[in-house]
Amino acid sequence: MPNPASTQPKRNKFIASVLAAGVAGAALSAGVLSDTATVNAEPVTVEAPKDNFGFADVVSQVSPAVVSVRVEQQSEPRAEMSGNFENPFGNLPEDHPLRRFFGTPDGRQMPPSMGPRGRDRPSIGQGSGFFISDDGYVVTNNHVVDNGAKYTVVMDDGKEYDAKLIGTDARTDLALLKVDSPNTKFTYVEFGDDNAARVGDWVVAVGNPFGLGGSVTAGIISARGRDIGAGPYDDFLQIDAAVNRGNSGGPAFGLDGKVIGVNTAIFSPSGGNVGIAFAIPASVAKDVVTSLRENGNVQRGWLGVQIGEVSDDIAEAIGLSSAQGAIVTLPDNETPASKAGIETGDVITGVNGETVENPRELARKIANYSPNTKVDITVFRNGESETIPVTLGNLSELDEAASLDAPRSDSSPVDPSALSGYGMTVMPAEDGQGVVVTDVDPDSSAAEKGLEAGDTIVAVNGTSVSTQSDVSKAISTASDNGRRAALFQLRNAQGQNRFVALPIERS
Incomplete structure (x- = not known):
């Protein structure tokens, strides 16, 4: 058996040879740089947190302000069934022993809960929300409370309170509830400045996914200003925290414990979390909630035009220097725009001197003004820009049933x-x-x-x-x-x- 001590020098010698070869190779690859005295740029470095990093301090402070929202929705009488009800057992043979559990007098199959003696049961929906005042105002999503008949707020300790609906805003998918409990001071949170939040900043989502109240997930802001086709005021924060069904209406917190967004939608082929969620920015939510609290609805300016994108082709066709603004496809009848003289084909390029880049931006700018506000609308028409003063109407009073149908004549058709x-x-x-x-x-x-x-x-x-x-x-x-x-x-x-x-x- 060889002496380990006798093999050690050989082994060390081998290792030293390999290391020497590596060093020599490094010297060869760096030799040109050394000869020419070229200095490499410093790599990007970020100082790591000195303390152990985590979210526990944030979560412990904000969790008592986050609630589950249970909604008993208005029930409708069940319609009489026709044809066969599709059940997990398929169409059972006439002599099958389970058929008696799914049969009706006329031979149709249905589960027991929907049998002829079954009663209408209200539908229960669940979402999330959070207190914004110690006297019981709760923010959530409009789609959480939609069609609701009774609202219950469930605290993180399981205690339940009845709530009433103060107001909703379908255009931004926000709603405000109120818990009346005079002898209770609720823990609440405040809105932060989402404009200061950057892509890459941490966010913490607290809510009620799948009915699991008090769940906490974390991620980062992965994009800003997302338009997901939800409405004319789309300006969502995209976050990659795990947000699922039931998180709707819950807050997304910054590390300072302030709400920077209200979770409202997810992108998911399966219905579950795939890492892409969307939150209403705090700056939008704060204004809407303030209006709901004061008026029960949201007062927005209304111009009264149908608008479209200005493509490069359209800009070229009308002589506009760049593809920006919003082209008026139709000013609605008897609206602030039509009364002021805005016409079909005008391209709106500015509001009160501020540039309008696209239709979505125009919608947001107009909505930010109060009804009856006088604004200067810049339009591009017949190769020239001109300014048209318009007194805005009230969007909440808009009659969406206005008909655009034109009268038809009985003239005879003409050959094409x-x-x-x-x-x-x-x-x-x-x-x-x-x-x-x-x-x-x-x-x-x-x-x-x-x-x-x-x-x-x-x-x-x-x-x-x-x-x-x-x-x-x-x-x-x-x-x-x-x-x-x-x-x-x-x-x-x-x-x-x-x-x-x-x-x-x-x-």
Whole structure:
């Protein structure tokens, strides 16, 4: 058996050789830098927290202010069933012993709870919320309390309080409840400054996921200003904390214990957490909640226009230097905009001197003003900018049932004719307002831009049209003015307007 001591020098010698080779290799790779005296830039370094990092201090302070919200929803009488009810056992044979548990007198199958003697039972929904005052005001989501008949607030220690609904705002998905308990001072939290929050900052979500009250998850802000198609005021914080069903209405805290967002939605193909959640920014929630507390609703300014995006093609077609602003597809009848003289085809580029980048920003800017406020609207029209003073209306008084249907005449139809170079066949509209597209070549630029049979061309480059020749003339005028595209104002069968820029075919 070899002496370990005798093998040690050989082993050390081998290790030393390997290390020497590594050092030599490093010297070779760094030799050029040493000879030329090049200095590498310093890498990015971040000082690690000196104390053990965790969220326990934040959670212990804020948890008593976070509640579960239980909602007993208005029940409706069960409709009489028809056909077979699909149950987990499938269609049972006539002689199957379980059939008697699922049968009805006429042989239909249904679970026992829905049998002929079953009673209507109210539906119970659950979400989250948080106190914003010691006298019992609770913030949650509108979709949590929607259609509610009774509201119960459950504390983190299990104690329950009845609550009443103060107000809701469907446009931002916020709601305010009130617990009346005169002899109780509730622990509450306050809204923070989400504008100071950065992508990468920590957030802590506390709530009631899947009915598991008092659950805590942590993550970071992963994006700001998200538009998820929920409404005209979308400006969500995207966070990657684990947020699930039941977290709705709960707070997302910064490390200072202040609420920087109200959890409202998740992105999930399965319905569970996949790491993407959306929170209403504290700056939005604070204003809405204040208005709900004072008025029971939210007072917003109202302009009264239908608007669309300004694409590069549209900007080129109308001579706008860049694709920004919001194009007016239709000023509604008898609205502040129409009364002030804002017209279809105008591009709104500013409000009170502040630039408007897109339709969503315009909606938010107008909503931030109180009703009856006078604002200066900057529009781009016929190649020039002009300012139009408008006195805003009240959005809460908007009659959403206003009809856009135009009266139809009994005039006889006219034979369709081709619109040269655009792959469209058109014919005059029955009411004389525009030309109706009757056919679109699927390989044409018109089809590529989304034109369909049934669309009505109302105007081209701001000029009203009623015949195919009117359309051709307007296109020719745009071409003579050096435009590379013509702006088509279209109206669909539902009376909704949109704008499409089609390239001008040059011979």
